[in-house]
Amino acid sequence: MCKTLFGALALLVAFGRVTSADDQTDARAILDEGIKARGGDAELGKFVAMYYKAKGTFYRPKKPLSAEWFIQGVDKMRKVSFDENGKVAWVDVLNGKEGWTKHGNQDTENLREDDLRFPRDEIFMTWATMLVPFKAKEFRLSPLGETSVAGRTAVGILVSHWHDPLRLYFDKESHLFVKYKRTLINDIGEDFSTEESIYSNYRIVQGTKQPFRIETSSSGVKFSDLVISEMKLYEKPLDEKLFSKP
16 A cells, blocks of 8 residues: 555565566556546555545444544454444454454454454555555556446456455446455465455545545455545554554
């Protein structure tokens, strides 16, 4: 999402299928158009952190969702979830290799390595959908052709990298990022589900276009529908206290 991310990228090793120079060029042209549609390199690339607040619905099982997130770089997040009365239900924090969760007035619990996978994934997808980090040479890009997203034609690119390979799709006319698709891998290296998210309702936020609705499905079954009510982008690191043990 930001300047700090590029420092982390220097330490990463990319992987993926070998692509031709022409494929790389074509795919990077699609990515460049998508970045331009969101505000351009200079605007998107200057932010190091993000805050957003959202409400929506989980569907497994069906229940209301209300939460706010502070995300910085590739390894820091504070997520506060609220109950139906607007009171804090629990707090989850990730700070590098450490993480904690606190439910209501209960004692704070340390997150085990397996428990850290989900918050790390939330950070990764927020970071990835800002697009600018994928301009780094460490990422292998290749075109995927056209498909239909929400009744409109979209063009896709495959991103092979240090995380699960991503398929990103952009509206063919507006060039806005509208969907990602990926296959999730379990602990023993087997595919176990396909995740898709559709992004819509773009609005201007500090000189950039950001999606305010995210609809996610898992293996073809609706998983969540999220509507963002507030968003703020930051050019400087957030207060480190946000990422301390709750």
